[in-house]
Amino acid sequence: MQKECLLEVSGLKTTFLTENGPVTVVNGVSFQVSAGETLGVVGESGCGKSVTSESILRLLNEKTTRYEGEINYKNRNLLSLTEEEMRSIRGNEISMIFQDPMTSLNPVYTIGDQIAETIMIHQKVGKKAAFAKAVEMLRLTGIPSPEKRVHEYPHELSGGMRQRVMIAIALACQPKLLVADEPTTALDVTIQTQILDLIQDLKQQLDMGVILITHDLGVVAEVCTRVVVMYLGEVVEEAGVEELFENPLHPYTQGLLQSVPQLDGDRSKKLYVIKGAVPSLTNVPKGCRFAPRCNYATDLCRQSEPELMGNRHKVRCWHADTNLQKEGELYVADGS
């Protein structure tokens, strides 16, 4: 039941033009999202996951950013659209919710105004109709007594409520694609479950595609259907969620999965450690970008960079086949 492809990112390269020269933050990222699918993009800080999502909506300052590659949505390359055409897509066809609901709402407008604003920009409706729609959206996101809440200001709401409002704004025009950048990172766990459930629910009701950007592997396992793992601006592995967790092929993915303490893990064991730290993007290692931190790195890895290979399960590693065989060995922590 493969649905049509909604968005196709191919060879996306985003470069920031800084005072110290260009820095490529996203380097040749490709993936697809179909309707009804939740694609997880995971990685640590600085891996380019947020910049990828901002590139899709072209939210970055174009005076200091250079995009290369293609982002195809409905047979149009988003990167070649004019700003005006882009504006008709943002919030209408593709929407985004951000990590921090505290700072992404305007404190001097009521939440009703902010939801209605989106509706009035994209649909030819009057203020009254837009407000009625706003109430309906708030009800859809599970906010109690929405008729009253619609006249409240962001400071009157809790963090979880504010994230619901963000979701209401994002979904007000029934977009085809929702980009959620760390939507639950700033929230408490019990609120996180509520919000994740809500996103899943609405995804089904509206038959949207969702791109979920997160650093939390637990969240990925619970809600995503497919996962892209990023490291230092590149995709290192892509697979279906069960496949990825059961059979991770890239040493980085394996390391990430191992280093998280598990609720049913052995507490007497030391946690697995990926040695070193993420290098700076201005000083990218030669060859495979993960080589300096990898336990399997050979001269080949340090000399030339592997391609992302594979069909359904893609991996960027010279030794992916051997790793697979040695899988058992890796599960012994090196204790460094």
Added chain:
Amino acid sequence: MWQMAVEDETPLLHVKNIKKYFPITTPFGKVKGHVKAVDNIDFALHKRETLGLVGESGCGKSTTGRTIMRLTEPTAGEAIYKGKDLFQLKGQELQALRREIQMVFQDPYSSLDPKQIIGHAIEEPLTIHKLGAKKERMERAMDLLHKVGLREDQYYRYPHEFSGGQRQRIGIARALAVDPAIVICDEPVSALDVSIQSQVINLLQELQHNYDLSYVFIAHDLSVVRHISDSIGVMYLGRMMEKAPTEELFAQPLHPYTQALLSAVPIPNPKLKKERIILKGDIPTPINPPAGCVFHTRCPYAEARCRTEIPMPRDLGMNHVVACHLYD
């Protein structure tokens, strides 16, 4: 590995019924109410033991840590350390005891002075407590850098030259400089990436083992707390809902809040489709906490009594303490 049996019965630190109320004042200074940030918290910390305090934002876990350190003054209660009540100490005595309880903070970016080389940052507690001559202090700092996994030649570097994980190591070195018995770790790994998080957790465990430290480990991440703690206290709106040895708490969570909290933790295993208890509503504000049991507004089992009567903590055996009317 480091979880050894508790040898002696008298706890190193015994916190009894501490309360911390922050007054809410009108613009003219009249007190019109209180935020009950910490309300009647009890716990005992033994030598070489790690006590985890978990809970969601606003549950008072950080305030508990800060109150024990006397970074904020307690409203009521006692904290007995070596036979003395920390809350009664003044001047020199307080200074002396403070040396033995140190703290590691959450944000490694804002807890270091950007204009101070990290060698001096690590030496500062030694200077404050007038320990050692200048040269000895420097040697001690170098030694500590080595112990927390940094290099001695990084002594002259400034905080901005370090990554988040390294800064947290500096924070740990600084806390250990004066040879404390207890370290209060307030969300020490929350700001770090997963791959760095495990490095710091391992370091904390190693140091505990090597220097017989006791930790109060404050965090919101249940999997991390479970990994490092010997026993865990679950807090909600300033109150302790449940307290038990780690294995026991996870095997048999008794309080409805603990059950919901445990079931809400996302598990990195897509095949495991577990039953989740989704709590309705938000955490109420501690300014006007619900009457009776503070959790009753979100509790699936709440009955009439929960709305009026505050449940008292009861020990159900095996050091498993729970404050809930279901177990009366």
